[in-house]
Amino acid sequence: MENNFTRVKISDVAQKAGVSSGTVDRVIHNRGEVAIKTREKVLKIIREMNYEPDILASTLASKKNYRFASLIPEGDEANLFWKSPAEGLEQALNEIKHFGITIDQHFFPYFDRNAFRKELLTIAESKPSGVVIAPVFSEQTKEILPKFNQLGIPVVFLNTQIENQNNIAFVGQEPGRSGMVAAKLLNYGLVQNAEIFIINIISQLGGNSHILNREKGFRDYFALSHNPSHLKLKTININVQEPETLESVLTQNLGGTESGCRNKGIFVTNSKVFHIAQWLEKNNLSFIKLVGYDLLEQNQEYLKKGTIDFLISQQPREQGYKSIMTLFNHLLMKKQINKDQFLPIDIITKENIDFYINH
Amino acid sequence: MENNFTRVKISDVAQKAGVSSGTVDRVIHNRGEVAIKTREKVLKIIREMNYEPDILASTLASKKNYRFASLIPEGDEANLFWKSPAEGLEQALNEIKHFGITIDQHFFPYFDRNAFRKELLTIAESKPSGVVIAPVFSEQTKEILPKFNQLGIPVVFLNTQIENQNNIAFVGQEPGRSGMVAAKLLNYGLVQNAEIFIINIISQLGGNSHILNREKGFRDYFALSHNPSHLKLKTININVQEPETLESVLTQNLGGTESGCRNKGIFVTNSKVFHIAQWLEKNNLSFIKLVGYDLLEQNQEYLKKGTIDFLISQQPREQGYKSIMTLFNHLLMKKQINKDQFLPIDIITKENIDFYINH
DNA sequence: ATTTAAATCGTGTACGCACACGGAAAATAT
DNA sequence: ATATTTTCCGTGTGCGTACACGATTTAAAT
Numbered sequence: 001m002e003n004n005f006t007r008v009k010i011s012d013v014a015q016k017a018g019v020s021s022g023t024v025d026r027v028i029h030n031r032g033e034v035a036i037k038t039r040e041k042v043l044k045i046i047r048e049m050n051y052e053p054d055i056l057a058s059t060l061a062s063k064k065n066y067r068f069a070s071l072i073p074e075g076d077e078a079n080l081f082w083k084s085p086a087e088g089l090e091q092a093l094n095e096i097k098h099f100g101i102t103i104d105q106h107f108f109p110y111f112d113r114n115a116f117r118k119e120l121l122t123i124a125e126s127k128p129s130g131v132v133i134a135p136v137f138s139e140q141t142k143e144i145l146p147k148f149n150q151l152g153i154p155v156v157f158l159n160t161q162i163e164n165q166n167n168i169a170f171v172g173q174e175p176g177r178s179g180m181v182a183a184k185l186l187n188y189g190l191v192q193n194a195e196i197f198i199i200n201i202i203s204q205l206g207g208n209s210h211i212l213n214r215e216k217g218f219r220d221y222f223a224l225s226h227n228p229s230h231l232k233l234k235t236i237n238i239n240v241q242e243p244e245t246l247e248s249v250l251t252q253n254l255g256g257t258e259s260g261c262r263n264k265g266i267f268v269t270n271s272k273v274f275h276i277a278q279w280l281e282k283n284n285l286s287f288i289k290l291v292g293y294d295l296l297e298q299n300q301e302y303l304k305k306g307t308i309d310f311l312i313s314q315q316p317r318e319q320g321y322k323s324i325m326t327l328f329n330h331l332l333m334k335k336q337i338n339k340d341q342f343l344p345i346d347i348i349t350k351e352n353i354d355f356y357i358n359h
Numbered sequence: 360m361e362n363n364f365t366r367v368k369i370s371d372v373a374q375k376a377g378v379s380s381g382t383v384d385r386v387i388h389n390r391g392e393v394a395i396k397t398r399e400k401v402l403k404i405i406r407e408m409n410y411e412p413d414i415l416a417s418t419l420a421s422k423k424n425y426r427f428a429s430l431i432p433e434g435d436e437a438n439l440f441w442k443s444p445a446e447g448l449e450q451a452l453n454e455i456k457h458f459g460i461t462i463d464q465h466f467f468p469y470f471d472r473n474a475f476r477k478e479l480l481t482i483a484e485s486k487p488s489g490v491v492i493a494p495v496f497s498e499q500t501k502e503i504l505p506k507f508n509q510l511g512i513p514v515v516f517l518n519t520q521i522e523n524q525n526n527i528a529f530v531g532q533e534p535g536r537s538g539m540v541a542a543k544l545l546n547y548g549l550v551q552n553a554e555i556f557i558i559n560i561i562s563q564l565g566g567n568s569h570i571l572n573r574e575k576g577f578r579d580y581f582a583l584s585h586n587p588s589h590l591k592l593k594t595i596n597i598n599v600q601e602p603e604t605l606e607s608v609l610t611q612n613l614g615g616t617e618s619g620c621r622n623k624g625i626f627v628t629n630s631k632v633f634h635i636a637q638w639l640e641k642n643n644l645s646f647i648k649l650v651g652y653d654l655l656e657q658n659q660e661y662l663k664k665g666t667i668d669f670l671i672s673q674q675p676r677e678q679g680y681k682s683i684m685t686l687f688n689h690l691l692m693k694k695q696i697n698k699d700q701f702l703p704i705d706i707i708t709k710e711n712i713d714f715y716i717n718h
Numbered sequence: 719a720t721t722t723a724a725a726t727c728g729t730g731t732a733c734g735c736a737c738a739c740g741g742a743a744a745a746t747a748t
Numbered sequence: 749a750t751a752t753t754t755t756c757c758g759t760g761t762g763c764g765t766a767c768a769c770g771a772t773t774t775a776a777a778t
Contacts, residue, residue: 022757022759060763061763
């Protein structure tokens with residue numbers, strides 16, 4: 001039922017071309033010292049015989065070692081999201097470490113742009129074979145990326161996209177699209193005359209393009225076609241550092257009787273949605289529809305209790321996994337790779353969450 | 360930042376143990392002819408030095424070839440779902456073919472249990488290294504599976520689970536759970552006094568355990584806790600072969616004025632949901648909430664038009680991929696594998712479907 | 719004590735490829 | 749013409765492992 005003949009190997013090509021395997025090898029790897037005529041003849045035979053090098057024998061013979069480097073935010077308590085990509089990197093490493101691949105994992109405090117810059121420079125100096133970074137700070141990224149380009153080191157962007165930077169790929173989500181999904185979910189769950197709040201819980205400076213795009217996508221959804229003309233949309237910006245602000249702002253906008261709130265919905269544009277869930281619970285307003293991002297443990301808890309209705313997963317683990325695999329396919333397997341690698345926008349509920357956590 | 364020292368190889372172990380590499384090899388592969396004392400000494404050294412065989416060199420040296428076999432339904436026009444697992448098989452093959460793996464793909468007409476049985480016997484006779492099957496027919500499976508057990512050939516079940524069959528793994532979905540997800544989606548989108556229909560569109564005989572479990576999960580959802588006491592749940596069984604039945608049954612149950620239907624929902628327990636969507640459209644009842652299964656092209660069409668609100672994906676492609684990878688990890692990588700490999704229950708909407716189709 | 723059989727282990731070759739080395743031939747310089 | 753360089757290419761060794769084969773030792777049988 002399948003071809004059982006043995007693979008064509010380099011010596012077969014050599015024999016048929018009337019040269020030695022060494023010459024064929026030189027042709028394959030473009031290491032020169034081959035007469036043009038011979039070269040073309042060999043190439044022709046390779047095509048004819050459909051020769052493909054055995055990647056196992058190849059990596060065994062060339063004791064070449066590939067050093068990959070990664071740079072992502074620290075995954076500490078304040079920033080649980082970033083634990084997952086690191087796990088994905090590890091998983092990928094496990095699958096391909098036989099090929100002589102190692103990964104130097106670098107981290108930086110999420111808000112420290114200097115640390116980011118410094119680590120990136122360190123990585124550049126170490127001249128790895130390939131790099132995965134979460135380019136949280138666009139200034140610093142734009143400054144240093146040319147170094148990698150000059151050195152011919154391929155760079156993959158993880159989670160955050162920056163345009164026109166010569167990175168070989170972006171692995172992440174389309175933020176606008178995820179906003180639309182959130183809009184769909186709230187719109188579907190509410191009836192006429194609904195009142196919907198978009199809550200941006202911003203911690204500090206910078207790095208908010210994600211959030212802006214999500215809000216835009218969310219609003220686009222209603223602007224495009226699904227707009228009950230009487231729908232009320234309101235954006236609220238909150239600094240999470242100031243709990244009293246959060247408290248008062250929410251009370252002011254969302255307080256009220258149960259019947260008055262039945263038809264309200266909230267879209268939190270990032271993973272801080274559990275703050276809102278906590279407040280809703282405390283004020284017996286859990287029935288208000290609530291949609292947010294990411295499977296942090298706190299979020300999972302409120303999802304299971306029903307206070308949060310839906311979470312949108314960014315699939316951080318898969319982001320890490322795919323980033324490394326992209327480098328692998330590019331450098332080792334010489335495969336053509338897609339520049340944009342968008343991960344699905346997974347909709348998580350109390351009922352299906354079990355299948356998305358853990359491995 | 361990483362260990363740069365060279366891996367410990369078999370000759371290192373041999374030297375330290377004061378034996379030859381041949382002996383170490385015999386110990387590793389349990390091919391006997393080693394004095395117990397020597398054996399234990401070698402094992403001890405292996406543990407001490409943390410030796411792990413180089414799988415590349417290993418597969419290169421042992422020109423062993425692994426023949427996998429698969430048996431799934433034909434993916435023809437009447438059965439589009441089954442095109443995808445085959446693609447997943449192919450994709451997995453592409454990633455691991457270097458290891459000397461080939462796959463004999465076998466197919467059978469979806470309703471032909473004799474063909475199924477016959478193909479399975481053929482596969483058993485060909486004595487492959489591992490097998491992936493969609494055990495659609497439980498009788499025939501139970502009859503023939505012992506043959507594989509006797510031969511020591513590992514079998515992976517794809518999509519359909521049958522208990523107590525000594526298969527090394529099941530790759531698929533939890534049907535009950537997916538029913539609960541469907542229930543959640545309808546319940547979330549409807550208000551008090553809703554009227555919900557469960558529609559089973561059955562083609563012919565047998566193979567309906569999926570459907571039954573989905574319905575059960577769906578009903579459980581409401582029975583457990585989310586039950587608006589006045590909710591009306593009704594099951595409708597339809598034979599898809601008889602269009603006139605479909606027509607009349609639907610008219611009888613779902614006909615009515617728009618206002619009377621605003622609060623109705625339909626759960627179709629398999630991929631035939633497009634039949635219902637078609638009928639709803641024709642009768643201007645597209646606003647009735649509709650949830651079904653699988654990303655068939657017809658279903659995609661109605662999802663994009665909004666007639667279908669949600670589709671639940673069984674991730675058929677991933678099922679194929681994971682099945683092969685399970686065999687690979689079990690046979691080649693000697694990894695411990697999970698017996699139950701449940702795929703996430705993906706919720707697909709018009710807004711996020713783009714990321715789930717194609718590769 | 720001698721032969722025979724069994725148990726145990728080392729050696730050598732092969733897997734397909736990468737790459738260093740050096741030799742022959744051709745091109746250029748003297 | 750010879751000497752020198754350059755171009756081109758084949759040979760040989762090594763990567764880490766698998767396994768056939770045969771060598772050596774030990775035990776059993778006669």
